[in-house]
Amino acid sequence: MNRRELLKAALAIPFLSGAMTGGIASAWGAGITKLAKGLRSRVRPGDPGWPSPAQWDDLKQQVGGRLLKLVSPFADPSSAAYSEALRHLKNPFYIGDQPALTQTSGWWQAWTSRPSSYAVAAENTADIVAAVNFAREHHLRLVVKGGGHSYQGTSDSADSLLIWTRHMNKVTLHDAFVAQGCAGVQAPQPAVTVQAGAMWIDAYDAVTTHGGRYVQGGGCTTVGVAGLIQSGGFGSFSKCFGTASAGLIEAEIVTADGVARIANACTNPELFWGIKGGGGGSLGVVTRLTLRTHALPQWFGGVFGDIKASSDEAYRALIARMVSFYQSDLFNPHWGEQIAFTPGNVLHLSLVFQGLDQQQAQAVWAPFLDWVRARKEYVFEKPVQVLALPAQHFWDADFFRQHLPSAMVDDDRADAPRNHVLWAGDQEQVGWFIHALKSAWLPASLLQQDQQARLVDAIYASSRHWYTGFHFNKGLAGAPPEAIAATRDTAMNPQVLDAFALVIITCFGSPAYPGMPGPDPNPADARGGVKNVGAAMDALLQLAPHAGAYVSESDYFQRDWQHAFWGGNYPRLAAVKQKYDPQGLFFVHHGVGSEAWSEDGFTCLA
Structure with missing residues (x-):
C-alpha cells in the first residue's frame, strides 16, 4: 500500500457506517494523521538499532x-x-x-x-x-x-x-465470579479463568468432562483460547450459546506501554469491548480470560453421511429439498456445524446437535431421509448416521477411546496428557498450505419461501466449481435472543447476527514448511484452486454482494477488509487502537490500524 492508498483508506473509514456516532468516526478520521506521525519503522537483524x-x-x-x-x-x-x-x-x-x-x-x-x-x-x-x-x-x-x-x-x-504463551495454560473454575470493580453491578456467576496459552481441549476437559458445565469455545480442540476470543470465536454449538467472545467477563491484557490492565465492563470498558472480536494481536497481549459457563445440556450428538444424486437435475432437486428442510426443521438453536455441496453431486452431512436425544434427532431427520429413500435417483454413498451421547462425554478422551476410537486422534507422543485429542476430521488442516480461502455471511432472508429458489440456484452454481461448505453455527440468526444480545455487544461485524450461515470455500495442499523434503507447492494446483474458489464464492455473492467475512477464516487478499470484518464497528475499534497503542507496536495483517504499515509490518508508510 502506497501513501495515496493509505490516505484513501483513512478518509473512507468514517463513512463505513452511517450508524456510527460522529464523535467516534471523526476522532479516527482526524487522528490517523496524528497516529501515523508517531510511527517509526522497525529494525531487522543487521540494521542500526538492532539489540546488541x-x-x-x-x-x-x-x-x-x-x-x-x-x-x-x-x-x-x-x-x-x-x-x-x-x-x-x-x-x-x-x-x-x-x-x-x-x-x-x-x-x-x-x-x-x-x-x-x-x-x-x-x-x-x-x-x-x-x-x-x-x-x-x-x-x-x-x-x-x-x-x-x-x-x-x-x-x-x-x-x-x-x-x-504456550506454557501459560492453567484453567481455574469459579462457582461465583464477579469482575473486578463490578461488585454491586454484576451478579456472581459460574465462570472459568483460562490463561492465554491454553487450548480449547484444556478448557473443555476442565469445564465439561470434569466440571459438568459448558463453556462456549472453538470447534477444533487445538485452537488457542485467547486467539479465538479476540477474533469473535465460533464453536459447534454457537447457534445456541452465541460466540465465544460474547461470553467474556474479564481479561488481563498487557498494552503497548507495558502495563498489565484489567478489562471488563466496569474497568477499561472500551478495551474490553475491543478484545471481544476486534482481532487478535492488535490491541495488546492477553494473558488470561474469564468466561461465563452454562448449564450443560443432557445430550450432544451428530448427523453424518453422504447422499449422491445420479444427475445434475436430481442434484438441484436435492439441494432444494435440503434448503427447505433446513429452514423448517434445523434453523433453530439445536443444530450446528456443516452441510456441504460438491461438484460430484454429493450432499455431505456433518452436523451436530444439542438438547435432543438420539430418538428425537432421528425423528427430525426421518421425513427428509424417507424422501431420499423413495427416489431411485439418490444413493447413500455413506449411510446417514444419527448418534447422541451424554454431553459430559463430548470431549472425554477416555470415553471415545472405549466407544468410538475412530472419531478422535491422540497426541501420539509418549508423555502426552491423556486428554489431548483432536477430532479426526480436523487433522487434514494440520500443517496445510492454503491455496485459497474465502468466507461470507449469508442473510437469513434468503431462507424465506420466496427467496429459496434463488438460494438453490446459487448453491448449485457454486457447487459446479468447488466444494461449498455452509457452517450454520457461524451465523447467529435462529439463536436465542440472549445469545444474539450478548454477541451484539462485541466488536464483530453485526452481519453475524442476521446470518443463517457462514459459507467457507477453500483449497489447500500438503504441509510445505521451508526446508521440508519433497516438492514445493504446485503452481498449477494453486492457481486452479484460486480460480475455482473465487468462482464458487462469486456465485453466492450475487445473492449478498455486500456480505461480510469472518476475520479468522477469510481471504488473505480480502478487499475492503475493515468493513468486511467489522462493518460499522471499525471506527470505534480504531479509536481504541489509537488510545492504547498510539505508536502501532502491535501489528497483524489486516488488523486494526495496519493501514499505516507495509504488508510485513516493518515499514511505516506515512
Missing part, C-alpha cells in the same frame, strides 16, 4: 532465562529435530509445542511459515511485560502466539520477537 548481544542477554535475565533463539526444526536435515518433526508432522499438539512452527505452513503468494529471531517463552505476566517493553524500546516487530492457528500468518514473522 548484551541487550538480548539483559532481556534473558529479566524473563528468568526463558529467551529462546529460534531455528526451524527443518533447518538441518541431519538433526534429530528434523527427523522428529517429520515423524509428528500431522500432530497439531507437537506443532503447537514448537515455537518455530505454525499450524498453517503458508498461503500461496501470501506468506510462508518462518520462525521469529527470538522468542520469550512466557510463564507469567511479568515475562510478557518485559518482552513488550523490550520490543517497544528497540523498535522491534512483535508477534504473539498461543495456539498458532492463524490462517493469515499472524502467528510468526521472520526477524521478529515472539511472545509465546
Whole structure:
C-alpha cells in the first residue's frame, strides 16, 4: 500500500457506517494523521538499532532465562529435530509445542511459515511485560502466539520477537465470579479463568468432562483460547450459546506501554469491548480470560453421511429439498456445524446437535431421509448416521477411546496428557498450505419461501466449481435472543447476527514448511484452486454482494477488509487502537490500524 492508498483508506473509514456516532468516526478520521506521525519503522537483524548481544542477554535475565533463539526444526536435515518433526508432522499438539512452527505452513503468494529471531517463552505476566517493553524500546516487530492457528500468518514473522504463551495454560473454575470493580453491578456467576496459552481441549476437559458445565469455545480442540476470543470465536454449538467472545467477563491484557490492565465492563470498558472480536494481536497481549459457563445440556450428538444424486437435475432437486428442510426443521438453536455441496453431486452431512436425544434427532431427520429413500435417483454413498451421547462425554478422551476410537486422534507422543485429542476430521488442516480461502455471511432472508429458489440456484452454481461448505453455527440468526444480545455487544461485524450461515470455500495442499523434503507447492494446483474458489464464492455473492467475512477464516487478499470484518464497528475499534497503542507496536495483517504499515509490518508508510 502506497501513501495515496493509505490516505484513501483513512478518509473512507468514517463513512463505513452511517450508524456510527460522529464523535467516534471523526476522532479516527482526524487522528490517523496524528497516529501515523508517531510511527517509526522497525529494525531487522543487521540494521542500526538492532539489540546488541548484551541487550538480548539483559532481556534473558529479566524473563528468568526463558529467551529462546529460534531455528526451524527443518533447518538441518541431519538433526534429530528434523527427523522428529517429520515423524509428528500431522500432530497439531507437537506443532503447537514448537515455537518455530505454525499450524498453517503458508498461503500461496501470501506468506510462508518462518520462525521469529527470538522468542520469550512466557510463564507469567511479568515475562510478557518485559518482552513488550523490550520490543517497544528497540523498535522491534512483535508477534504473539498461543495456539498458532492463524490462517493469515499472524502467528510468526521472520526477524521478529515472539511472545509465546504456550506454557501459560492453567484453567481455574469459579462457582461465583464477579469482575473486578463490578461488585454491586454484576451478579456472581459460574465462570472459568483460562490463561492465554491454553487450548480449547484444556478448557473443555476442565469445564465439561470434569466440571459438568459448558463453556462456549472453538470447534477444533487445538485452537488457542485467547486467539479465538479476540477474533469473535465460533464453536459447534454457537447457534445456541452465541460466540465465544460474547461470553467474556474479564481479561488481563498487557498494552503497548507495558502495563498489565484489567478489562471488563466496569474497568477499561472500551478495551474490553475491543478484545471481544476486534482481532487478535492488535490491541495488546492477553494473558488470561474469564468466561461465563452454562448449564450443560443432557445430550450432544451428530448427523453424518453422504447422499449422491445420479444427475445434475436430481442434484438441484436435492439441494432444494435440503434448503427447505433446513429452514423448517434445523434453523433453530439445536443444530450446528456443516452441510456441504460438491461438484460430484454429493450432499455431505456433518452436523451436530444439542438438547435432543438420539430418538428425537432421528425423528427430525426421518421425513427428509424417507424422501431420499423413495427416489431411485439418490444413493447413500455413506449411510446417514444419527448418534447422541451424554454431553459430559463430548470431549472425554477416555470415553471415545472405549466407544468410538475412530472419531478422535491422540497426541501420539509418549508423555502426552491423556486428554489431548483432536477430532479426526480436523487433522487434514494440520500443517496445510492454503491455496485459497474465502468466507461470507449469508442473510437469513434468503431462507424465506420466496427467496429459496434463488438460494438453490446459487448453491448449485457454486457447487459446479468447488466444494461449498455452509457452517450454520457461524451465523447467529435462529439463536436465542440472549445469545444474539450478548454477541451484539462485541466488536464483530453485526452481519453475524442476521446470518443463517457462514459459507467457507477453500483449497489447500500438503504441509510445505521451508526446508521440508519433497516438492514445493504446485503452481498449477494453486492457481486452479484460486480460480475455482473465487468462482464458487462469486456465485453466492450475487445473492449478498455486500456480505461480510469472518476475520479468522477469510481471504488473505480480502478487499475492503475493515468493513468486511467489522462493518460499522471499525471506527470505534480504531479509536481504541489509537488510545492504547498510539505508536502501532502491535501489528497483524489486516488488523486494526495496519493501514499505516507495509504488508510485513516493518515499514511505516506515512
